[in-house]
Amino acid sequence: MQYKAYCFDLDGTVYRGNEPIASAVTFIHALQAKGIEPFFITNNSSKTVAELQATLLNMGIIAQADHIYSSALATASYITENFTGERAMLIGSHGLRDALQREGIEIVEHGASVVVVGIDKDVNYMKLAIAAVALQQGATLVSTNQDIKFPTEHGFVPGNGAFTTLIADVASVTPHYVGKPSPRMLEMIARDHHLRKEEMVLIGDNHDTDILCGVNYGIATIHVATGVTPSADATQATYRINELTDLL
Ligand SMILES: [Mg+2]
Known part of the structure; x- marks a missing residue:
């Protein structure tokens, strides 16, 4: 599979608490080696973008600030727009x-x-x-x-x-x-980076927030079994994998 925009959930997908998920870090490095900058979308509203960027750096991932979307940013833009x-x-x-x-x-x-x-x-x-x-x-x-x-x-x-x-x-x-499963953060990514739905994929561990966010927006989804939802229960995901290195 080949997409322009890989949109990663964070907790349970890229890391668990303070520990990186090695297969996710490997997969993200492989994308970056191909010139594909990943997006990160989190329901966590407690941190600023700079703090999320620092957290990712601690996990060995260099993330672009304008590729990080949190429910805090989405909520602020929701209020301004409505x-x-x-x-x-x-x-x-x-x-x-x-x-x-x-x-x-x-x-x-x-x-x-x-x-x-x-x-x-x-x-x-x-x-x-x-x-x-x-x-x-x-x-x-x-x-x-x-x-x-x-x-x-x-x-x-x-x-x-x-x-x-x-x-x-x-x-x-x-x-x-405002956060997942609302598609708002995906809408913001598409708008800010001029992406079409068929160019985007959402990757996450939680069926009811991540996968349904992708379903609600109408893009492909990859469920990864490193977090909350067991693979068997991720019924609406486009793809189901055990870990991200399975895609390499
Ligand atoms: Mg998660």
């Missing part, structure tokens, strides 16, 4: 704050017209309560991603979707989710 003059209340970490500020979105503590939710390891009762009240006063709920849980070496821990669901339920509103 609303005007927004005042955003933020539950999230510095990666999301940075992305919103780069889009010129005002961040406020009170009187928000949009509540933006991304993973926030310093989240507390008061933040959740203020957000729930803002939603009842008419603010729109925009969330980076709907992942309810996140795998760690100890077991599953709460993901961003768990907190988003919590405040949405309290306020009886429906969140706008």
Whole structure:
């Protein structure tokens, strides 16, 4: 198979926690040796692009900054495109704050017209309560991603979707989710780099986020069995492989 744009999920596909997945690094180096610069798309909104680039460098991968797309960037561009003059209340970490500020979105503590939710390891009762009240006063709920849980070496821990669901339920509103499986990050890649759908492929470990993101956008997908979803359950993937070196 030959594509112009290989769009890699990160956690579970390129690395697991702090450990690179050797077969992925080998495959990415092989692409780069052929002059193909990979794209990276992650639902993780906690890091800036520069931090994601540094993380990849630690794994032995030199990534172009303009080839890295996070749910933080996608959320900021979603707000800019769909609303005007927004005042955003933020539950999230510095990666999301940075992305919103780069889009010129005002961040406020009170009187928000949009509540933006991304993973926030310093989240507390008061933040959740203020957000729930803002939603009842008419603010729109925009969330980076709907992942309810996140795998760690100890077991599953709460993901961003768990907190988003919590405040949405309290306020009886429906969140706008921006990260995978929404195709928005793929749309941004296609637009920014002038790519056609048949030139693009999505590579990921999670069926319900990665593979469905590719399906929703209408491009080919490769499921790799190095992360969350076992191969047998990746039913909608175009290709299913054990590890990326199987493609070499
Ligand atoms: Mg993953």
